[in-house]
Amino acid sequence: MSEHRTLDTFCPTCGYRANAATNINDKQTAPPSCGDITVCLKCGEILQFDAQLKVQPASLTNLLQISKEDGIRVAKAQRIIRARRPLGI
Ligand SMILES: [Zn+2]
Secondary structure, eight states, rough: OEEEEEEEOTTTTTTOEEEEEEOOTTTTOOOOOTEEEEOOOTOEEEEEEEESEEEEEHHHHHHHHHHHHHHHHHHHHHHHHHHHHHHHH
16 A cells, blocks of 8 residues: 555545545555545545545546446445444544
């Protein structure tokens, strides 16, 4: 996993401030870019980076374009986050 610093960005669902992103695909080390899918570490919401690398709600179009393997990784990350913080607190 590779971690990348980002500008401060806030989850549109819970307001969590993030300033880093970790690539959950071991085969990829590139920093986040526009359209990449991410998961809020606090509430588990599925988000995407915009052109300024701020997080926005993920579009259905983008969600349908991710690979099956990445979809499984996103769902697993979401399950782990929500199991640890079931109320998003
Ligand atoms: Zn959140």
